[in-house]
Amino acid sequence: MSLQIEKAWVNGYKANVELQFQQKQSRLRGTVMEETQNSEYEYYDRLLKTEASERTTRHGDTPITETPHDRRRNSIKDYEWADLIDKQDKLRMIADPTSAYVQNAVAALNRKMDKVIIAAATGSAFTGKNGETEVTFTGGGGNTIPVNYVESGSPADSNLTIGKLRRARFLLESAEAIEDGEVATCVLSASQMQSLLRTTEVTSADYNTVKALVNGAVDTFMGFKFVRTELLTKASNNRTILFYPKSAMTLGVAENLNVQVAPRVDKSFSVQVYAAGTFGAVRMWEEKVIAALCDETK
Numbered sequence: 479m480s481l482q483i484e485k486a487w488v489n490g491y492k493a494n495v496e497l498q499f500q501q502k503q504s505r506l507r508g509t510v511m512e513e514t515q516n517s518e519y520e521y522y523d524r525l526l527k528t529e530a531s532e533r534t535t536r537h538g539d540t541p542i543t544e545t546p547h548d549r550r551r552n553s554i555k556d557y558e559w560a561d562l563i564d565k566q567d568k569l570r571m572i573a574d575p576t577s578a579y580v581q582n583a584v585a586a587l588n589r590k591m592d593k594v595i596i597a598a599a600t601g602s603a604f605t606g607k608n609g610e611t612e613v614t615f616t617g618g619g620g621n622t623i624p625v626n627y628v629e630s631g632s633p634a635d636s637n638l639t640i641g642k643l644r645r646a647r648f649l650l651e652s653a654e655a656i657e658d659g660e661v662a663t664c665v666l667s668a669s670q671m672q673s674l675l676r677t678t679e680v681t682s683a684d685y686n687t688v689k690a691l692v693n694g695a696v697d698t699f700m701g702f703k704f705v706r707t708e709l710l711t712k713a714s715n716n717r718t719i720l721f722y723p724k725s726a727m728t729l730g731v732a733e734n735l736n737v738q739v740a741p742r743v744d745k746s747f748s749v750q751v752y753a754a755g756t757f758g759a760v761r762m763w764e765e766k767v768i769a770a771l772c773d774e775t776k
Contacts, residue, residue, distance in 0.1 A: 515730030551609025554758035583753035598759035612713035637673035
């Protein structure tokens, strides 16, 4: 039960319940593939690439190319949020807090969904017939841009630079990880946005685009659609940002966010605000996810 609700009692200063600033919507749900999943585990089959055979004789046998298959296992988990509002508290307040509590609950679950997607991007994936073989992110090879990456000269730690953007683009394109015309997503934090402004010369043609990006006038640059969130993993000073096309990951959703507001008989008829969701995410292809380490002190 929330014991802090007395702060919202009528005191001559506030007439409404205000939500603390926070990310309220899922910003990453639309950047990945989404499937309905109603079982604990779901398996997504993958077809691996093959080579065509040269025809060297007339009326010869038809060459049979065995297409290699494998699969990825996705697991879903239940997430929930609940709090109680005492009926006496509601009577002492000018504004009914129920709707604000609902907003707070939904925002918490939306952020959890983004955290699940972020974790899946660089976490272990599971493959094999029964999904028992672990595939680590580094197993894809060459899919992490180090914090000290430079295009030329001596390595030096940096935040996000134009060079790191170019490197991410190169890694995705050289692996044929982006379909023709497909726009990949760059997930980053506010620190990386500001770093781009600091590392780009004012006279550069890139500067005006980056400035517009930071101001929200545009959301794409260098073939990436930029999505900002402060939920990305950070170890010491280094933030791990992500680059991927939509087909890189799959989000399985069994239950969209379900919200219930009802009195609890066992809690003296206090009103309970309850929200729940069931979902999980899996990385489908290592080659389609690029991570870049960014030193936020730079």
